[in-house]
Each structure stands twice: as structure tokens, then as C-alpha cells.
Amino acid sequence: MDILLAHFDQDGQPTMIRGIGGAGYPETGLGVEVLPCGPAMLTVATGMPGFPQKTEQPLLPGQAPFTNNTANAIVVYEEDGTLRFSSYWGEFPASNQRYDPSGHVVSTSGWGIGNYLDRNTMRTYNAYQPLPADPIRTSAILSRHYLPLCGEDAIACSFSVPDTIRVDSSRNYLSIERFPLDVTINNPDPARAVFDLQCELRLPPGIVTEPDTVRWLRDVAPMLAPGGSVSTKWNLRVLPGVVVDSILPIVVTTHYRWADHLDNCLSSHSGCRAEIIYIRRDSKRMELLCDLIARDSVRIDSTGELYETNVLPVTMRLRNEGEEAVLPGEAALRVGSRGVRVTPAGDSLRALPRLEPQDEVSVSWQLALDRWGMDRDVGLQAVVRDVAGRLPVNCLTEIRVPGINPLLCMLDAPRRIVEDPGTGYPGFTLDLALENRLDTVLRRLEAEIDLSEAPSLQLGMGEQPGRYLGPIAPGARRGAQWQLVVAAPPRDSSEQRITVWYWYQSDTTRRSCEVLVRLVPATGLPVCTMSGPTLLQAADSVLVPAEATVEFTLENRGPGPVTVERYELHLTAGTGVDSPDALTQPGGVLGAGETTQRSWRLRTRIWHDARTVICGVFALTSTDSVIAACTHTLRIEAVDGLRCQVRTADSVRFRHDPARYEPDPLVVDIDLRNVLDEALSGIEAEIDLTQASRLALAAGESAVKTLGMIGDHQSRMISWLLTPLPGSTDEEQQISIHYRSAQETAWKQCEAAVVIEGWPEEAGLMCSTAGHDSLYSDQYYERFIPHPLHVSYSVTNTGTVRLTGCEATIIPPPAFALAGSDSTQSFTSPEYGNEPDGPVSPGTLLPGRSCTRWWKL
Structure with missing residues (x-):
């Protein structure tokens, strides 16, 4: 069966199709997995000698220890189809394998444990075969391989739990019944944010959440900023009757998506783990004392590029301080840091003899150190268990491993440049080479040239100071170039110091290297x-x-x-x-x-x-x-050319007789002055009364006004009419004018303050009567003159507030009667829309206004 690998964009269109070849076996679990950092990992069983290979020491089918023509293969391709890594890793094909973001492949397969590799490109450790291989049947093998393709910058989580819980059922004693689980999650990436962050808790039998309805999978944060941290918490309770002597593992897995993966379905995962030793002793006292002996720190040699030793011995000393013998068992060494492993790979178990009371035994391991650029505190844990699975005990220690200078920087440039009498100084090239001295991939490598100590030099036409160099594999080199010219020839011979700064993702330190170039002027000219x-x-x-x-x-x-x-x-x-x-x-x-x-x-x-x-x-x-x-x-430098000055009265006063504000309306003028030697056009000004609640635009006024042009060194004026509004107290009003031009589009402003006096609330009324003051009869005494008789009543509001509900009722004497008019009439002023401030509701008199009503008798 031929194998094809294809890459599709988000619209479903193929961007790369690659024929891999080989004779696959579909029943053995052909699979492809897109890794969180982009590459694709293909797993297949094949026996083709021409299958893709890219390792320093290729292992081909037919070589020992293979016994047939089928082998399990793993191949990794970049997104553009470039082969990045391939290897055969076991005689029989794996049934299942999965890549996790910490740089490990976990797999299961049958037989073949002796074929697992240990070399720089792929390391195997923690391989576990539970039973000896049966002559007829193969035994399952669970293995974990370190394949540093991506994930070195994975989200880090940490928590601490009690290391031991002791139970004595005869005395109804439980050393720890409840304890909190506080999980801290850190984003080590200085540039990328993390989205959709979740935490998943996995508990062993014997430990439950409290209350037991608490969800084990929870949302922690919708977004975690670069370099940020967040915490979450569970409360846990111990069930003493569920387990006997055992190791209780607690695992927290974080699920998240990087900011540059939001447009696809790629999710990332990382985890942290801790174990509790659960000891139940109901009879004789049984106690093991465990000491883990190792150096407390590692030093870097004089070159700054290597550790003084990259193999560390670790010794565990175990003593039986109990009252009965301890059955034979085994001790396992666990390492709590990436880049540190037991060597040889998979050599983490040690057999232990039977220990009588007061007996002592010592076992040893060796640890191999990978070169990393960051400081690490490596936690070591030795776990002891007898053959019956009882009496677990563990001992802990920590080793401080400093970070190594990650990159070797090399600069190449002419050490001496002599001026040519005819053409001057020639241009030259600065070459940069950066070599990765670590055992891990460095991502997003960048460099930038610095000419601050080279005043006579500058970058050539079109050159930019920064360079992006991309990822760099262990032991690999990346390079960059800059074209430089002599812009300011020195008068005398001088040295120019050229510095190049470089850094990579997750690196908190900017490092540099430099080179000196001597400029020598021509003589005799x-x-x-x-x-x-x-x-x-x-x-x-x-x-x-x-x-x-x-x-x-x-x-x-x-x-x-x-x-x-x-x-x-x-x-x-x-x-x-x-x-x-x-x-x-x-x-x-x-x-x-x-x-x-x-x-x-x-x-x-x-x-x-x-x-x-x-x-x-x-x-x-x-x-x-x-x-x-x-x-x-x-x-x-640019000059701010349009200037503004506001001119207006500094106060608005209240006046009696009649009650009014003065001035009303308030005139606000601005003088816009152009200080440039060129004209400004498209002038726009807007008055802002948000801080002047006692002022309003007069009728017909617009807040925004424009001017077509202001000539160079000329001024133009814009005016607004504002109406003062009454208030009970004196208040300062802040008037703001925003203005700009077509050439200077950013808004600027000028301001003025106006104090408006309070409008006193005084009520006053003055009334008067008028009309015919006498009545006559004709010579025949047949009619009265005038007839009917006209009588008026006038009212004037002499106060400062409007009067409402104003009305008057006439009470005629007994000899008179109303002729065609109501006895009660309302007084309103102003009554009509063509009058200032009018009209008002019937029965209302504004301050200073008068109204007259007539009756006929």
C-alpha cells in the first residue's frame, strides 16, 4: 500500500501533496497526527528499504536485531513537506502512539523492547514490560520516548500535596484527612497569549473532592497573558478504608490554545503530577528510612558552554528501622525536570533484598544532563515498594542546574578599511553566524545591529537593522548579513564598534557580540x-x-x-x-x-x-x-500651526426691573491664528458645553462652524451666541472649543471660564383697574351711556420667577350684570408665538410681563 501525505488550507484546498512510498500494513494502525507547533507526525509499519530517512545513524530493515521485514516507523514532516525526522523504533509495529506537548511520544507495542534506540535525535526511557516475554505470546510494552519537536515552551503547572499519609485503623488514626490542592499555571512565553485555558483533575482511589459534586474539568481563564499566571483550587478528602499501602498519584492536565492557533482546531496539553505515600500500619511498627544522596548543584566549565560533568551519580540509602522484616522489592527513581534523564535509558528500577530490622542497603543511578539555556531546579524522588505492593516510602532531593549560554555568536567584517583617494571608503558586509550550543530547539531567533558606537557608519540603502532567523535546531547554525557604508569619514584613523544583539523566544536576556573596524583616511589629500x-x-x-x-x-x-x-x-x-x-x-x-x-x-x-x-x-x-x-x-521638527484664543465676558450678572441676565445672549468669539509660512484649509471648530450646564446654544446657532482657508500668518474669527440658563447659585461654566484643519487632523482645544450668577426666586405682583368711571342716561331716560360698561383689570409680574394659575373673577354690584363675558378670566403673558419667549401655558406670567383682561357690564 502506497502512502500519501497531504496538507490542506482552511478552505479545503491542497497546499502540499507528497508521495512517501513504502509498503504499509493497514491492520497495524497507520496514523497521522498534526503536532501543536505545526509539523505532521506519521506512524506506519513498513519494510521498504527506501523509506525516508533523516538521522545521523539510520537503522534499516534487515539489520540486527530485526528478524523479519516489518518494522514500526515514525516520520515527521514540516508543513511544506520537508522531511524533518524519521526512524525505525521496534521490530513489531506499535498499536498506538501519541505525541504530547512536552516533547514525548507515548506508545504501546508487542515484544521488541531491546530495539528501542538511545541517541541524540530520539531518547527512550521509562520503558516498562510487566511480565517476561512468553515464548508463544508477545507481551505488551508501554514506553515513553523524548522527541523534542515542539512543546519546550508548554504551559507550566505546579502544585504541592502532602508527601505521606499514615493510617492506623487500630487506633482510628489518620494523619491527614483533608487538604487543599492549589494549582498555579504559568505562561512562559513572553510574546504569545493562551486562550480557553482549562484544568482537568485526575484522582486515585482513596481521594475524592469535597464536596463530591465539584467538577474535575473546569474553565480556569478565557485568556492568559504572555508571562502571566493564574490559580485554581480543589478541596480533597482521604477515604481511609479504600486503599492499603500504596502510592496515590494526583495528576492535573491543562488544556489550552495558543494565540496563533485560534484559526484552526489545534489544542495543546501539558500536565503536572505529584504522589502521596499512603501507609497503613495496624500491627507491628514497620518503618523504612530513606536518604537520597546527590550533589546539590552543577557547575559550568570555564568555556561557559558545557557542564563540568554531564553525568550525575545518585545514591539511595535505605534502612529498616521497623520491628519486622521487609520483603524484597524494588526502588524506582523519578526525575521531575525536562532535559534530565536516567542513563542508560529505561534503567530507573533497582531490585532490593529482604531487609531485617536494622539492615541497610544502598543502590545507585546515573543521570544525564541536556544543555539548556534556563536555570532548573531538578527534583529527584526515589519510591520504594515491596513485592506485595506494600510499605511504600519515598525520599526527595533537589539539584540546581544553571543555564548554559545558548548561542555562540560569530561576527565577520574587515578589520581595517583604507580610504581610496578617488572613490572614498568602499562599502562592506557584516556577516553574523549563531550556533545553537544547547540540546533543545530554540524558537523565533532574532538579531538586530547596533551602530550607536560606530558614528561614521550607517546601514546601506534599503537595509533594516532587525533580522528574523526562525527556529534553530541543536548544533545547527543560522546566519544573517548587513551591508554597511561609511557615511561620515573620520578626520583621523578611528575604530568603529559594531554590536549585534540577539535573543530567542522565552529568553529573558538580550545578549550581544561585537567587532571593531578601523577606518584609515587617505594621506596626502x-x-x-x-x-x-x-x-x-x-x-x-x-x-x-x-x-x-x-x-x-x-x-x-x-x-x-x-x-x-x-x-x-x-x-x-x-x-x-x-x-x-x-x-x-x-x-x-x-x-x-x-x-x-x-x-x-x-x-x-x-x-x-x-x-x-x-x-x-x-x-x-x-x-x-x-x-x-x-x-x-x-x-x-513639525510646528503646530493653528492657534486659538477665546474672547468672552468673564461673568453673566442678574438684573432686576425687569428680571434678566446680562449679557443675554452671551457672545463667545475665537480667534484662529495661522503661524505657518503656508496656508491652512478646511478649518473646523466645534463648541463643547458638556462642562457648562447653565449655557445653551441660542436659537438658530450651530455647534460646528467651518472656515474655508486661513492664509499664512493671518487670523480669522468665529462666533457663537449662547443663552444663560437660571440656577439657584453662582456657578462657573467651562466652555471648550475644539478645532482642527485639513492639514492638522488631530483635534486641539482652547477654553474659557464664565461665572453665571444665581437667579433669586422672588415672587411679586402689581395690579390696576381701568375702564369707564361714570354712567349717564339720555335726555329721555331711555338708555344708559355708555352701554355696555367696559371695566379692565391689569396684572404685572414684578418678581423673578414665573407665576402660574393666574386668574381674576369680577363680582358686579347688584345693579349690574355681565354682558357676554365670563366672570373669571386667566392672565397669560406672552400669549403668542411671535412674542419673545412665547407662547406659555394659559395662566402663566413670566417675570416682568403684564396682562390685561376686560369685562362688559
């Missing part, structure tokens, strides 16, 4: 230099210094005179910089060893844009040949 300000800073509406001067110095270092016909100043066009002096100045004869100077004043226009001006001076002969040429760079 005129040498020029230029000086002057390098920066014109914006201060209010001017540039400082207001007038800049550049100076050109020419020194004749030759043995004879040099004739200069003229000196010419050249300025970058379109930068608004010119000189009031003549750009061409006369030359002369410069004797041997003599020096001459020329200077030009620079006149700079005030613009709203920042710019850079290159000032170049050429010393020329009468035939226009260049004797010497120098440049000087001047940077000009």
Missing part, C-alpha cells in the same frame, strides 16, 4: 568636515535656533598647494530651506598643512510637516572636478 545644528526644535510658533549656520572646513594634508576655484552649497529641494548668502563662494590657494573655512546661514520656512535636509558642500576646481565633498544632515 584635502580632507573636509562639516558642522552645524542637527535639529531645529519647535518652540511655540518658531524654530529653535531661529537661524542656523553650517560650517565647512577644508584641510590640505598634501605636500604641495591645492587650488580651489569655488565652494558650492547644495540643499535638498522641496524642504523649505534656503540661504540668504550666496550658494557659491570663491575659493583660493590652500598651502600644505593649511586649513580654510566657509559658512552659510540657513533660512527655514515654518511648515506643519517635519522634514530632513541634506546640506552638501563641494570644493571644485576650475574644470568642475571635485576636490572634496562633505554632507551634514539637519532634521526640522
Whole structure:
């Protein structure tokens, strides 16, 4: 059966299809797994000699110890189809295998334990075969291989539990009944966040959560920032009647997704584990004393690239302090740190003899150290158990392993560069090589050149200081180049110090290496230099210094005179910089060893844009040949060109007779001034009354007003009319004006404060009557004149507040009667919409307003 490996994008389109070849056996579990860091891991049973290989020591079918033509193979491809790793690892195919983010492959297979490899590319340890191989049947083998493809930067979790629980049922004694499990989760990555973080708790028989309804899988945090940490907690309880002497493992697994995997279905996992020794003693006293002996730390040798020893001896001394003999058993050494392992691989078990009371035995192991760049505290645990599975005891120790300088940095550049009399200094290349001295992959390697101590050098055209070098495998090299030019030739011979900084993902230290390059000027030729300000800073509406001067110095270092016909100043066009002096100045004869100077004043226009001006001076002969040429760079800051000034009354006063505010309306003027040497267009201004609750825009006013253009060094005015609003107390109102132009799009503002006096609440009323004051009859006494009689009643609000419900009722004398009008009438002012502040609701009199009503009798 031929094998094909394909990679598809998120739209389902194939981006890579690769024919691997080989004769696979589908009944043996052909599988492919996408690793969390991107590569694909293929597992297959094959016997093809031409199967892909990429190991320093390839192991082919047919070589000892194989007995047939079928072997279990593991192959890893990058996303682009590049073969990264392949190996045969066992005579019979594995039934199942899984890669975890800590860099390990866990697998099960039959037979073949002697074929597991131990070399730099793939290490096997903790292989366990529970029973000797049967001549007829094969026995299951569980193994764990270290394959550092990814996951060295996995999320780290940690917790602590009691190391021992002792039970004596005869005395109803339990040393620990309840204890908390506090789990701390750290994100070691300095750049990537973690999302959808979960924790899964797995407990052995004999330990339960309290209460028992608590979920074992819980959401911890939707997002964990780079370098951040978070905690979660379970409360646990011991069930003393469930287990006898045993080791109780507690495992916490974290599930999460890296920020750069949110667009796919890849999830990552990592875990932490601790064990509790559960001892039950109901009869004679049985006690084992265990000591684990090892050095407390490891040193780095004088080169800084190796440990003084990479093999550490560890000794366990066991003494029976109990009252009865201990059955034969075994001791297992466990290592609590990545990059440290028992050697040879799988050699973690030691047989123990029967121990009579007061007997003592010692066993030893050896640990191999991988070179890592970070400091590690390596926890060691020796667990002892007899053949009946009883009397577990463990002993602990810790070894401090310092980090090794991870990268060897090498720089290559010319050590000495001599100026050419005709063409000047040549450009040159700086080569960087970084070599990984560790036993683990370094991810996201970056480098950056630093020329702060090389003032005469600068990067070539189009060059960027930073370089991304990608991942670097153990023992591999990555390189980069920069093109450099001599921008400011030194007057005398000088050394230029070039520094390159480099770092990688999860590294908290920026390291550097450097090289010295000596620049040697040509002798016997005129040498020029230029000086002057390098920066014109914006201060209010001017540039400082207001007038800049550049100076050109020419020194004749030759043995004879040099004739200069003229000196010419050249300025970058379109930068608004010119000189009031003549750009061409006369030359002369410069004797041997003599020096001459020329200077030009620079006149700079005030613009709203920042710019850079290159000032170049050429010393020329009468035939226009260049004797010497120098440049000087001047940077000009941007000037904030539009300025604002607010003009308005400082207060609004209350006035009686009639009650009113003065001024009303309040006039707010702003003067917008352009301080630049160029016009500004698209002027926009907006008044902001959010901090002036006692002011409102007058009728017909708009908050936003515009101007088409303001000429250079001109001013324009914008006005608003505001209506003061009454309030019970004196209050200060803050008026803000936001303004901008099409050239300066960021909003700026100016402000003014106005105090509005309180409006006193006074009620007052004045009334008067009018109408016919006499009545006559005609000569025949047949009718009265006038008829009907007209009577009026006038009311004036003399207070400061509006009066409501105003009405009057006329009570005629007995000899009179109403003629066509109601006895009660309401008083309203103003009544109509064409009156100021009108109309108001019937029966309302505003302050200072009057109303008259008439009756007919």
C-alpha cells in the first residue's frame, strides 16, 4: 500500500501533496497526527528499504536485531513537506502512539523492547514490560520516548500535596484527612497569549473532592497573558478504608490554545503530577528510612558552554528501622525536570533484598544532563515498594542546574578599511553566524545591529537593522548579513564598534557580540568636515535656533598647494530651506598643512510637516572636478500651526426691573491664528458645553462652524451666541472649543471660564383697574351711556420667577350684570408665538410681563 501525505488550507484546498512510498500494513494502525507547533507526525509499519530517512545513524530493515521485514516507523514532516525526522523504533509495529506537548511520544507495542534506540535525535526511557516475554505470546510494552519537536515552551503547572499519609485503623488514626490542592499555571512565553485555558483533575482511589459534586474539568481563564499566571483550587478528602499501602498519584492536565492557533482546531496539553505515600500500619511498627544522596548543584566549565560533568551519580540509602522484616522489592527513581534523564535509558528500577530490622542497603543511578539555556531546579524522588505492593516510602532531593549560554555568536567584517583617494571608503558586509550550543530547539531567533558606537557608519540603502532567523535546531547554525557604508569619514584613523544583539523566544536576556573596524583616511589629500545644528526644535510658533549656520572646513594634508576655484552649497529641494548668502563662494590657494573655512546661514520656512535636509558642500576646481565633498544632515521638527484664543465676558450678572441676565445672549468669539509660512484649509471648530450646564446654544446657532482657508500668518474669527440658563447659585461654566484643519487632523482645544450668577426666586405682583368711571342716561331716560360698561383689570409680574394659575373673577354690584363675558378670566403673558419667549401655558406670567383682561357690564 502506497502512502500519501497531504496538507490542506482552511478552505479545503491542497497546499502540499507528497508521495512517501513504502509498503504499509493497514491492520497495524497507520496514523497521522498534526503536532501543536505545526509539523505532521506519521506512524506506519513498513519494510521498504527506501523509506525516508533523516538521522545521523539510520537503522534499516534487515539489520540486527530485526528478524523479519516489518518494522514500526515514525516520520515527521514540516508543513511544506520537508522531511524533518524519521526512524525505525521496534521490530513489531506499535498499536498506538501519541505525541504530547512536552516533547514525548507515548506508545504501546508487542515484544521488541531491546530495539528501542538511545541517541541524540530520539531518547527512550521509562520503558516498562510487566511480565517476561512468553515464548508463544508477545507481551505488551508501554514506553515513553523524548522527541523534542515542539512543546519546550508548554504551559507550566505546579502544585504541592502532602508527601505521606499514615493510617492506623487500630487506633482510628489518620494523619491527614483533608487538604487543599492549589494549582498555579504559568505562561512562559513572553510574546504569545493562551486562550480557553482549562484544568482537568485526575484522582486515585482513596481521594475524592469535597464536596463530591465539584467538577474535575473546569474553565480556569478565557485568556492568559504572555508571562502571566493564574490559580485554581480543589478541596480533597482521604477515604481511609479504600486503599492499603500504596502510592496515590494526583495528576492535573491543562488544556489550552495558543494565540496563533485560534484559526484552526489545534489544542495543546501539558500536565503536572505529584504522589502521596499512603501507609497503613495496624500491627507491628514497620518503618523504612530513606536518604537520597546527590550533589546539590552543577557547575559550568570555564568555556561557559558545557557542564563540568554531564553525568550525575545518585545514591539511595535505605534502612529498616521497623520491628519486622521487609520483603524484597524494588526502588524506582523519578526525575521531575525536562532535559534530565536516567542513563542508560529505561534503567530507573533497582531490585532490593529482604531487609531485617536494622539492615541497610544502598543502590545507585546515573543521570544525564541536556544543555539548556534556563536555570532548573531538578527534583529527584526515589519510591520504594515491596513485592506485595506494600510499605511504600519515598525520599526527595533537589539539584540546581544553571543555564548554559545558548548561542555562540560569530561576527565577520574587515578589520581595517583604507580610504581610496578617488572613490572614498568602499562599502562592506557584516556577516553574523549563531550556533545553537544547547540540546533543545530554540524558537523565533532574532538579531538586530547596533551602530550607536560606530558614528561614521550607517546601514546601506534599503537595509533594516532587525533580522528574523526562525527556529534553530541543536548544533545547527543560522546566519544573517548587513551591508554597511561609511557615511561620515573620520578626520583621523578611528575604530568603529559594531554590536549585534540577539535573543530567542522565552529568553529573558538580550545578549550581544561585537567587532571593531578601523577606518584609515587617505594621506596626502584635502580632507573636509562639516558642522552645524542637527535639529531645529519647535518652540511655540518658531524654530529653535531661529537661524542656523553650517560650517565647512577644508584641510590640505598634501605636500604641495591645492587650488580651489569655488565652494558650492547644495540643499535638498522641496524642504523649505534656503540661504540668504550666496550658494557659491570663491575659493583660493590652500598651502600644505593649511586649513580654510566657509559658512552659510540657513533660512527655514515654518511648515506643519517635519522634514530632513541634506546640506552638501563641494570644493571644485576650475574644470568642475571635485576636490572634496562633505554632507551634514539637519532634521526640522513639525510646528503646530493653528492657534486659538477665546474672547468672552468673564461673568453673566442678574438684573432686576425687569428680571434678566446680562449679557443675554452671551457672545463667545475665537480667534484662529495661522503661524505657518503656508496656508491652512478646511478649518473646523466645534463648541463643547458638556462642562457648562447653565449655557445653551441660542436659537438658530450651530455647534460646528467651518472656515474655508486661513492664509499664512493671518487670523480669522468665529462666533457663537449662547443663552444663560437660571440656577439657584453662582456657578462657573467651562466652555471648550475644539478645532482642527485639513492639514492638522488631530483635534486641539482652547477654553474659557464664565461665572453665571444665581437667579433669586422672588415672587411679586402689581395690579390696576381701568375702564369707564361714570354712567349717564339720555335726555329721555331711555338708555344708559355708555352701554355696555367696559371695566379692565391689569396684572404685572414684578418678581423673578414665573407665576402660574393666574386668574381674576369680577363680582358686579347688584345693579349690574355681565354682558357676554365670563366672570373669571386667566392672565397669560406672552400669549403668542411671535412674542419673545412665547407662547406659555394659559395662566402663566413670566417675570416682568403684564396682562390685561376686560369685562362688559
